[in-house]
Amino acid sequence: MSSLLRLATAGSVDDGKSTLVGRLLYDTKSVLADQLDAVQRASVDRGLSTPDLSLLVDGLRSEREQGITIDVAYRYFATPRRSFVLADTPGHVQYTRNTVTGASTAQLAVLLVDARNGVVEQTRRHAAVLALLGVPRLVLAVNKIDLLDYDEAGFAVIAKEFAAHAASLGYPEGTVLTVPVSALHGDNVATHSANTPWYSGPTLLDHLETVPVAPDPHDAPFRLPVQYVIRPRTAEYPDYRGYAGQISSGTVRPGDEVVVLPQGSRSTVERVDTHGGPLAEAGAGGSVTVVLADDLDISRGDLIAGVANRPTVTDELGAVLCWLSGTPLRPGARLLVKHGARTVQAIVEELTSRFDEQSLSTVESPDTLELNEIGGVRLRLAEEIPVDDYARSPRTGAFLVIEPKDGDTLAAGMVGDRFSALGEPAA
Template sequence: MTETTTRTAPDSGTEVTLPVHSDLLRLATAGSVDDGKSTLVGRLLHDTKSVLADQLDAVHRASADRGLATPDLSLLVDGLRAEREQGITIDVAYRYFATPKRTFVLADTPGHVQYTRNTVTGASTAQLAVLLVDARKGVIEQTRRHAAVLALLGVPQLVLAVNKIDMVGFDEAVFTRIAAEFTEHARALGYRDDTVVTIPVSALLGDNVVERSANTPWYSGPSLLEHLESVPVAPDPHDAPFRMPVQYVIRPRTAEYPDYRGYAGQVAAGVVAEGDEVVVLPAGLRTRVSKVDSPDGARPRAAAGHSVTLLLADDVDISRGDLIAAADAPPRVTDELDATVCWLAEKPLNPGAKVLVKHGTRTVQAIVTELSARFDEQQLSSVDGPDSLQLNEIGRVRLRTAEPLPIDDYAASRRTGSFLVIDPADGTTLAAGLIGVPLAPLAAASE
């Protein structure tokens, strides 16, 4: 029997059972409109035999109805009606597939500039990003914007897929020019050469996607799938200090469990075990873990990504939104947030704006006290003291929250080092914020 593992799907929150191989790679795609992201993902799914027969039949029928001679593999990914009708990706589409060497969770993100917020969502948990460019167009403004966002989010590995290489006659000179230009830009963003790989591909025809292509004899590197199967990735941060935002307080109040009081949530970082000393924040109350419970019964320990219920030795006042953390390495508690944000709303951000900040499972009122800088992702420069932040702009802000929050730097813990800015009037998401991520390294890289 094949060993399996359970993972939480980012889009639905449901649990998905996947076969266990050597490890798991979380990756995201990005790129401009019509660069072929969905076709590339569809090709990966198709050529790794990760598509059900009825799905493939539906794609063949839909492609034939459109008068296409070959199946449009992008239909395997673009699930919304508007996406199919317009031929663009609007939402983040998550796909799960596996090869004998590795299991993959892939986020296909939109290319339209107005959907940059979805790119932030898809890349926020990625260990690797595949950034596509059209071989006929090369590196364009949206390519540089996405690369800056990926660098800001700390995505450690980049693949530049020079797609539609068949449309330029598999020209080595075209590929070499694009690869050199992008590598230089990636260096300026802080990427080392060994973390950036450039591959010539044709998503439509399959060249260098799963198998190496005879049409590019001048290219000696791996196919895209070969690279995805072999690229070294950092393991989940189990050695990071333990963090778990409380999602729900469980009190069955039944005859079988008259005194049961558990605190349910998903472990955001580190490992927790029975007997561990923990602190409940922001109150600062200390206690010990008396039991780690799960739907399958008690377990000795739980690591990042596991959803569990903790029972504590002392009867302490805990509610949804509190954070249970390692007592010997707690996060700092503050009502002042200095952070870098990616502004995702049509209306601009101005100093003095009243907003909501969602950090973990806690949502608090806040005010924007300062806009200190704006990042120009095209020139890799920082503009001090902007009057506002516009849609898709990245900037440095300071917020004061109505209640103190237990926070980490994003580099130490993505989950507790990030937050969302929400419009209190209608609940829409205004920005994604990263704590302790300065603009200076990105801007200084161009000097």
């Protein structure tokens, strides 16, 4: 069975990201005949002699009319070597929030730049966001290389500049690849181009098919956020009590000692049930129902964890927020924090810093966090919750900040000081 790679794309407006994604879908034969026919008709209507592959991606009417990507769209395609889930994210500065959403689960990100413009402010912004989110690998696709007359020297300047920027963000050697491509003509997307004899690296698709995929965190500490308590109360199962959810990290087996947080009750796993029957072992990503040996008071929002390396139970969070709202964040704001299946009231005690993604420096004690800004905060919670540092366990180290009045999402949060990780080699 082929492996799965989750990737995200990002880039500035008009760098050709939609065309590149369309080219990938087209070259991997992931486009239905009627879809291609519709694109060809639309391209003819626009007076184009060749299909506009970006139309395979920009599906919203407003996106097509403006020629930009607005929302995150997930594309699924496969080759004989690997399956892919691609999060196509917008390029406009005001949609940086969508980049955070699309890249939050990515194992690799493809950043596009226009070969004529090179690395620009939005490129550096996206790279910083990807580093903060812990995306382990980057590809810089230097697109429209044909408009640079396939110039090796111009490509080398861009590659060198981006390599230095990525290194300053903490990306070690071997985790960043730069590829010269023309999404319009297909150069070095799925096949090597005769126009770039000076480039000896892999095509974009070759790299996506062969790049090592980090294994699921089965060897990490066990974490199961409880989504639902199952009590069938039938004649067959009169005393059954199971705790259902998706395993965030680690593995669980019957006989394992666990602790239920935040209350701290301990027990032993008696069964690991699924729709298809009980399992001898279940790992990260698996949806299971855990039955414990003891009758404990457990409800939705609690966390079942391994006894060793348990999460921290706290009512105060030091965290980094990617602020996604047009209303600035100020100290004293009252918010909701959604962590797993638990939502608690919170107050912003302090804005500790604001990150400048261009200079890779922080401004201490800012007055506000504005739309698309990233900063450190200290939150006081109305209840204790069990959390991990984001660097240790992204799934249990991430949370959302919500507006209490209308339920709008205001920010994506990461527990811990992510800024300290920038500039340091990844483990």
